[in-house]
Every structure is written in structure tokens, then in C-alpha cells.
Amino acid sequence: MIYTVTFNPSLDYIVRLDDLRLGEINRVNYEQVLPGGKGINVSIVLSNLGHASTALGFVAGFTGKEIEVRMSAYGATCDFIQVKEGMSRINVKAKAKEETAINGLGPKITPEDIDALYAKLDALEAGDLLVIAGNVPSMLPSDIYERIMSRLDGRGIDIVVDAERDLLVNVLPYHPFLVKPNNHELGDIVGATIAHRDEVEPYARMLQERGARNVLVSMGGEGAVLVPEKGDVVMSEAPKGTMVNTVGAGDSMVAGFLTGWIESNGDYETAFKMGVCTGSASAFSDNLATRPEVEALLAKM
Template sequence: MIYTVTLNPSVDYIVEVDQFEIGSLNRTVADTKFPGGKGINVSRVMQRLGVETEALGFIGGFTGKFVEDFLRAENIQTNFVKVSGDSRINIKLKTEVETEINGLGPSITDEQLAEFFAVFEKMTEEDTVVLAGSIPGTLPASIYKEIISLCKDKQIKVVADVSGEALKEVISENPYLIKPNHHELGELFQTDIQTVEEALKYGKKLVEQGVKHIIVSLAEKGALLITERTSLIANVPKGKVLNSVGAGDSVVGGFLSALQKNYSMEEAFKIGVAAGSATAFSMELCTKEKIEELLPKVEVMKG
């Protein structure tokens, strides 16, 4: 089973306004609500590609019920720890420029944290854990390191799509896969990465340190997959970007879905890139049909 961890799930309230004016009454032209959080996005993409996952994390209140009901309606398994406060609401305001307002999220007790960790005791070496997103201030900063330590003891694969200090801690534990963008990769080495060649150089350094697989996204310049055995460079299909939320999560979901179905590493990489682009070109997360449409436009060459 592939387990996705979203420590601070949300209801993403996406609001479209023709012209937004501060201090005035603004009326929406459209609005939608989706369950939010990077791990949840990975689960939703994998479900659309026919691979089962189980979503883990903390939810509470009427917003938490919305998240859980929405995922179950999409036939996604959940095993959330219930907390007393409401899960957060994140506002995505789409107008001339895109603006986001993210909520804090509920407080979590020691007992609820222990209940969350108990889930990992039941996992086996056949399982994979996806850690995605930032660590909320209501949880200990060491939580990802604790999860990885549990997984290492049981030989569970760990996939991490995290940034900042969390990424540094994850790298020290030799994860199965990380997916930084070029800015996040540069921060690790206190440098500014602008080219594919620079990303390749520093990505290889992380493989030398023990990371098994690295996918580096470079926006319109493409993406890299770096492993001990090979380095691959993929272009990004051309299209109008409509959505900046969830594209990176879709890369992870597409890549892992393909590996779960025993595709080759190269083909899984292509599917991941196509999935990321399919989300970027849609108002919501990618669909299987959109991925299949873009897949022939993804070309991969050796790095």
C-alpha cells in the first residue's frame, strides 16, 4: 500500500473575481471547494490512475468532515486522526494575479500524535510512505524525522516532497525519492540554480549522499530524474498554465502510479511529467485522459 501523509489538510476555497478591489464589495464569478494538502493531492492523482492509496494526517470539525467525505466519494481510503479544532480553510483568490491566504490549522495533543504514529507500526517493507508539505507550527519540527526513523526500522520506502529544513532532515535519512524544484535544490547548497546542467550537477551530489531517486522540476525548462544508474532530462509540453496548485504533487503521483504498475523508470518519469503538465493546464488536478493526451509530447533524453 502507498500511504500519503498530509499533516495539515485543508479545504481549498478557490474564488474567481474579475477585478479585485481592497476595501470594496467584490463579487465572485465562480468558486469551487476541494480538499487540499500535498499528500491528499498525490492520493487523488494516483486514484485517477488506478492505484490505491491511504491518506493519513489530522482532521477536525466541519471542514475535516468535508475533506474526508470528498475523498471517500472518490474511493480513496482514509485513516485520519480526529482532532477537536476545525481543519483549516485556504483561500485561493484568482484575479489579475493569484493570491493565497492559508489558515493555521488545529492544535494536536500528545495523545492524538501517538495515535497517528501507531498507524506506522502496522506497515511492512511492502509499503511506501509519501511525506508531502510543510510541518505546521502545532506539531514538533522533528515529526518527519521520527516518521522516517520508524520507516527505516521496518524497511519502508519513503518519498518526500518537502522543502527547507524538513528537506535537509529527510536527505540525511537516505529516502527513496525526493522532488525538489530548482530553487529548493539550490537552497540546499546555498547557490542559485538556473540551468539544467547546474541542476544535474547538484542532484548527482545528493545521490552520492545516499538519496535513491531525485526528480528536479525546472518550470518551463523541463525536469530531471537522477538515480545511481542514470540521469534523464524531460521537456515540458507547451500549453497555457491555468493552475499553479498541485502540479508538483501530480508529478509524484504519476511517477509512483507508473512504478506501482511495473513501468520502466523512464516511462514512469514521462508519465510523472505529463501528469504535472496536465494539472498545470487544468483548473483542477489532472485527469487520466489529459495525461494520455500530453504523454506523446514528453520526450526524454539521457543527461
């Protein structure tokens, strides 16, 4: 079974308008409401690709209920902790000549709520996959990634981590199955500028030396690179297409990689290609990638 954790899920209200003028009434010409959060995106794309997962995290209020309704519409299973105080956040993303984002706060998460999440994670079994992704809200312990991985250490659970800087670096001693920085995040960690695919391997190896098993580096239009724990490095340029929306593309790559990994019984190249095409399919669409969109790109690789 696959599980995802999103600590601070959201409703994303996405609007487009010709121009955004501060201090005036602005009228949109397009609007969309989506459940948001990195783990949420992974669960939705997994569902789109035909694989079940359970989304874990914290929700509250009427917005929390709406997140669950919209997740269910995608066929994704939710097992959220219902927080008593506050409401799940609403993030506004206004796309005009420039893109502006206004992100909400989220609910008040108590120590009892955190214990409830730990209890759900304690029920995972050997062979399960767990995806932990995204930033940690201020009301949670800053080392919660480490606490979770320490708690599950040695139980045969493969853990995927998609996070920035210290959140990622600090969990490497627990040997995550997969880490997925982009080239800028990897550069921040190792103190280098990484602009081309052929520059990635030595820096990805640094993460492996510190404990990561597989390192998948997304690079936008430059493509992606996989440095696996076994076998040769795999790299590819990005599929051709019109960029529509980059939000969720990295999360989609994770979902695609896991789908390819499962369906190929652990073949790295298949998993990598599925990940690259799934990330691109989301970037080329207003919505997250669907199976037909991914397969159309795969046919061109």
C-alpha cells in the same frame, strides 16, 4: 500499498474575479472547493490514475468531515486522526490580476494525536510506499519528518519526501527512496541558482551523497530532471500547453512518477515520463490530472 501523510489538510476555496479591491465588496465569477494539502493531492491523483492509496493526517470539525467527503468522491481512502479541538483549516485563494492566498490555522494537535499517527504508521509493511509532503504546522515537533523516518528505518518501506530546506535535508541520512525539490528549492539547499536542465545533475548528486536514492527535480516550463540511483540521468522539456493552475502540479508529478514506477516494474524512464506528464496535466487544468489527460500528453512525448 501506498500511504500519504498530510499534517494539516485543508478545504481550498478557490475564486476568480476581475479585480480584488480591499475594503469593498467583491463579487466572484468562478468558485470551486477542493480538499487541499500536498499528500492529499498525491492521493487524489493516484486515485485518478487507477491506484489505491490511504491518506493519513489530522482533521477536525465540520471542515474535516467535508475533506473526507470530498476525498471519497475522488475514490480516495482516508484514515485520518480525528482531532478534538478546533477545525481543519480553510484556505482562500483569490485569483484576480494577482493571486492572493489567505490560509487558515488548523486544529490543535495533541501528543496523543501524534501517537495515534505513529500507531498507524507502525502498521505499514515491507514493500509499502509512504509519501510525506508539505510543511509542518507549529503545533507539531519540527523534526517530525525525522521521527517518522527513524521509526520506519530498516523495515523495507520506500519513503518519498516532498518538502523544503531543512525538512528535506535532515531526512537524507535515512535514505529516502525519492526526493522531489523544484529547482529553486534545490538551489536554496546547495547555495546555487539553477535555471536550466543541464545544470541540475551535480547539485542533485550532492543530495545523493548525503543519502537520497533518487532525486526528481521539477522546473516548471523548463521541464524536469531525474537523477536515479541506478542508470543514466533522464531529462525532458515540459509538454506544451496552456498554464491554468500550478497548485498541485508538483504533487501530481510525484503521483505520476509512482504510477509509472509501479506499472513498469521499476523502470526509471517510464516513471519519469509519467511524472512529467501528470504534473503538466494538472497545471493545464482547473482540477488535478486525470488518466486520459495524462495519456494524451504521453502520446506527444
